[in-house]
Amino acid sequence: MRGWLWILVVLALGGLFYWGMQRNPKELPSVLAKERRPAPEFTLPVLPPYRGEWGETFRLSDHLGQKPVVLNFWASWCYPACYEEAPVLEEAWRRYRDRALFLGVNTQDKEAEALRFGEQFGLTFPQVFDPRGRVGVDYGMYGVPETFFIDREGRVVARHAGAIDAATLEKYLKEVLP
Amino acid sequence: MRFLLLLALLALSAWAQEPAAPPPDLSPEVFAIARELRCPVCQGESAAESNSGVAVEMRRIIAEMLEEGKSKEEIKAFFVERYGEWILYAPPRRGVTLWVWVLPVLGLALLGLGLFAYFRPKKPLPPELLEEAERRLKEPPT
Numbered sequence: 001m002r003g004w005l006w007i008l009v010v011l012a013l014g015g016l017f018y019w020g021m022q023r024n025p026k027e028l029p030s031v032l033a034k035e036r037r038p039a040p041e042f043t044l045p046v047l048p049p050y051r052g053e054w055g056e057t058f059r060l061s062d063h064l065g066q067k068p069v070v071l072n073f074w075a076s077w078c079y080p081a082c083y084e085e086a087p088v089l090e091e092a093w094r095r096y097r098d099r100a101l102f103l104g105v106n107t108q109d110k111e112a113e114a115l116r117f118g119e120q121f122g123l124t125f126p127q128v129f130d131p132r133g134r135v136g137v138d139y140g141m142y143g144v145p146e147t148f149f150i151d152r153e154g155r156v157v158a159r160h161a162g163a164i165d166a167a168t169l170e171k172y173l174k175e176v177l178p
Numbered sequence: 179m180r181f182l183l184l185l186a187l188l189a190l191s192a193w194a195q196e197p198a199a200p201p202p203d204l205s206p207e208v209f210a211i212a213r214e215l216r217c218p219v220c221q222g223e224s225a226a227e228s229n230s231g232v233a234v235e236m237r238r239i240i241a242e243m244l245e246e247g248k249s250k251e252e253i254k255a256f257f258v259e260r261y262g263e264w265i266l267y268a269p270p271r272r273g274v275t276l277w278v279w280v281l282p283v284l285g286l287a288l289l290g291l292g293l294f295a296y297f298r299p300k301k302p303l304p305p306e307l308l309e310e311a312e313r314r315l316k317e318p319p320t
């Protein structure tokens with residue numbers, strides 16, 4: 001009887017250990033995406049090269065409810081992840097620009113360096129500037145790069161942490177596109 | 179007298195070991211709250227210790243909220259709302275994370291029980307067995 005008890009205890013501890021080892025500590029939950037919360041509102045200055053088309057400041061709520069929004073947080077110092085995903089995002093934007101809105105949020109960066117990054121990759125989707133990183137906190141962002149997918153009702157459907165590749169971007173876009 | 183002097187010196191040095199004062203622009207209260215929040219981009223560092231951009235911004239938000247007259251609980255709730263309970267350095271004492279608090283105590287209790295069972299005074303031997311043993315000891319070896 002007691003022998004069996006010990007075996008049970010050891011098995012339970014072993015099972016707990018195994019379960020713990022299977023978990024990915026880098027996989028962090030997004031409260032916004034899990035509960036499909038409305039995308040937190042923000043108004044940020046638009047980076048100079050994009051002002052002609054998008055105006056001086058960008059207010060998210062002006063653009064919600066029409067097309068899905070792909071919100072990408074990045075910084076020029078985020079190497080290599082942000083450098084890997086920039087061409088992917090630009091390419092997708094060119095393909096989907098009449099069906100979805102892409103918005104880059106430059107986070108905790110210097111303006112000159114942000115502009116250089118935009119030029120280097122020839123980014124044509126609107127870019128806003130958040131040197132403090134306040135909007136990132138509202139989105140529960142862990143670190144750049146992170147990409148949020150907002151559906152047509154203005155709700156956050158998914159969050160991707162780390163550099164995004166074409167296939168993953170496509171998969172999430174399908175989820176938010178009508 | 180010398181002993182007293184030594185004691186005073188020791189006390190003085192202990193006093194000098196107090197944690198370094200926070201930068202003058204943020205109040206110690208900001209750091210006290212930040213110490214209970216996790217820095218999202220760090221490994222095992224609180225928002226008070228880290229100098230990463232997010233942690234600096236978190237301290238700035240805490241300072242602003244304190245200025246607005248928000249309480250410590252309100253500020254912590256603000257971050258939990260955005261990051262989930264993961265952001266709290268100490269897991270809450272309810273739900274699944276209650277186990278984190280209970281299990282060590284439970285483990286210690288089990289260990290104590292095991293040790294007690296192992297070292298428990300054994301039952302005395304029956305008297306007739308003892309008598310028999312004594313009798314045999316006294317017997318001359320054959």
